[in-house]
Amino acid sequence: MKSLLTSHKWPLITALALTAFYNLTFFQHVLSVYPLSDNFAFVASLVVLLFCATALVLVLLCIKGGTRWVLGFIFVAAAFAAYYMDTFNVVIDKTMLLNVAQTDVKETSDLFTGKLVGYVLILGVLPAYLISRVSLARISWPKILVHKTLLVGALIAIAAMVVLPLSNQYSSFFREHKVIRFYANPLTPLYAAGQFAFKNSDTTPIDVAAVGTDAHIPATDIHRELIVIVVGETARSDRFSLNGYEKPTNPLLSKEKVVSFKNFTSCGTSTAVSVPCMFSPFGREDYSEKKFHASENLIDLLAHADVNVLWRDNNSSSKGVAVRAENVLYEDYQTPKKNTICDIECRDEGMLVGLQDYIDQHPTGDITVVLHQMGSHGPAYYKRYPAAFEQFKPTCQNNLLEKCSVEEISNTYDNTILYTDYFLSKVIGLLKNNTPKFESAMFYLSDHGESLGENGIYLHGMPYAIAPKAQTHVGAIMWISDNFDEVTFDQINAKSDQPLSHDNLFHTTLGFMEIESKAYRPELDILKPNR
Structure with a gap:
């Protein structure tokens, strides 16, 4: 027995350390549901179960000389996960890893704090260094296999011994509190990393299916159309005064004849999911990243119809949407090289500079412009708007949200919505100036919402099935010119309270552009009057 434990001493010690020091958020969630005074036996058994599960994974992963590297990597990874779970109450699943893979330096810098450095150094680098200095027992392969088999069996047996006597409570725990399992560190991040690696290991060339060729x-459409699709960022529906919010976050749009859709839901809870999904021909229920990459999207279809398409991006990228069609112009507005309105960062308003020139340079054909905002992206909300828009005070001048009060976070976020209100009013002003030559419209829809500390949850990216409403109910606003003859304002306004979603963008855009195609589904076109 002594030899058995000695051969796997460090994986077991590591599992014990991870269980004890890297699962603060996990056990906070457990204790919020199962108070220790009434559930001591269950909570104690859960501690043992988490240790056994973690040890089981480490025992299987650690092989001879690679043990130091494996354990060192897991310490560092678990430290990162612990920081984000403990600080923002987020979940590290495969979607979150996709967000990390697709983020840029600017977004990463907003998440960089001294506290993160402390977590990584103390909980990550230090134990990784110490584990690199330990001596490992030299054991033959046959003995290693025997020891692993015995240890795995022992861990499973111990887990069974603590679970079976409390099977009724465990049945309830796994059935009714699935969200808590997502906070098990490092089990959930390791599982997510495995899913992510497996998904990206297939390098087989993808055959892209054509859509709307x-x-x-x-020929009966004798009017030119000019449509601006504004892809918002992190704007939750309930922070728009147009939707009944008590603060005047929409002072300019409230003076315009706009429709604000009050019950509009997103396809995902992150940009990496929602942006591709909203432009894809698939609804949320049928969408997958694999299907998206294997299919053309709305931008491709517009190109097939010879529409002039311009995509201006002040966010991280188009997330694979505007990368294929040759007659689509993509412009990056994240740097002063392109964006002429920059201070501490480049502003969304800069995407409007020179836009009239683009319109004038296309004297024939319809035009679709996509403007991808930086919007309200957190946690550094205070960076998302110019100083003139700091109307709601006091504010949170920090990217470490736990250092700010609920009021400060709320005010700062609301200032970002105030700036979006200004930006959208400028878009409408540009469209009004072009109304004599075009039937024009603006369709604004945010990619996802944001948690601002409700129930201890911050930011976004929670698994959709368990995500709070704040992350899935988003701002969505439409404006049409008076000369738009396909639909009236009143017909659109009649749908302002109806349940709508990102699923409607694809087909509503075709309705705006009066494009005929077998890919068009009129029942998902917001412009179609209610039957």
Whole structure:
């Protein structure tokens, strides 16, 4: 027995350390549901179960000389996960890893704090260094296999011994409190990393299925269309005064004849999911990243119909949407090289500079412009708007949200919505100036919402099935010119309280552009009057 434990001493010690020091958020969630005074036996058994599960994974992963590297990596990874779980109450799943993979330096810098450095150095680098200095027992392969088999069996047996006597409570725990399991560190991050690695290991060239190659604008459409799709960022529906919020976050849009859709839901809880999904021909229920990459999207279809398409991006990228069609112009507005309105960062308003020139340079054909905002991206909300828009005070001048009060975080976030209100009013002003030559419209819809500390949860990216409403109910606003003859304001306004979603963007855009195609589904076109 002594030899058995000695051969796997360090994986077991590591599992004990991870259980004790890297699962603060996990056990906080457990104790919020199962108070220790009434559930001591269950909570104690859960501690043992988490240790056994973690040890089981480490025992299987650690092989001879690679043990130091494996354990060192897991310490560092668990330290990062612990920081984000403890600080923002977020979940590290495969979607969150996709967000990390697709983020840029600017977004990463907003998440960089002294506290993060402390977590990584103390909980990550230090134990990784110490584990690199330990001596490992030299054991033959046959003995290693025997020891692993015995230890795995022992861990499973111990787990069974603590679970079976409390099977009724465990049945309830796994059935009714699934969200808590997502906070098990490092089990959930390791599982997510495995899913992510497996998904990206397939390098087989993808055959992209064409969508809407039959798309065309009928000869009977004698008017030119100018449509601006504004892809918002992190704007939750309930912070728009147009939707009943008590603070005047929409002073300019409230003076315009706009429709604000009050019950509009997103396809995902992160940009990496929602942006591709909203432009894809698949609804949320049928969407997957694999299907998206294997299919053309709305931008491709517009190109098939010979629409002039411009995508201006003040966010991290188009997330694979505007990368294929040759007659689509993509412009990056994240740097002063392109964006002429920059202070501590480049502003969304800069995407409007020179836009009239683009319109004037296309004297024929319809035009679709996509403007991808930086919007309200957190946690550094205070960076998302110019100083003139700091109307709601006091504010949170920190990217470490736990150092700010609920009021400060709320005010700062609301200032970002105030700036979006200004930006959208400028878009409408540009469209009004072009109304004599075009039937024009603006469709604004945010990619996802944001948690601002409700129930201890911050930011976004929670698994959709368990995500709070704040992350899935988003701002969505439409404006149409008076000369738009396909639909009236009143017909659109009649749908302002109806349940709508990102699923509607694809088909509503075709309705705006009056494009005919077999890919068009009129029942998902917001412009179609209610039957």
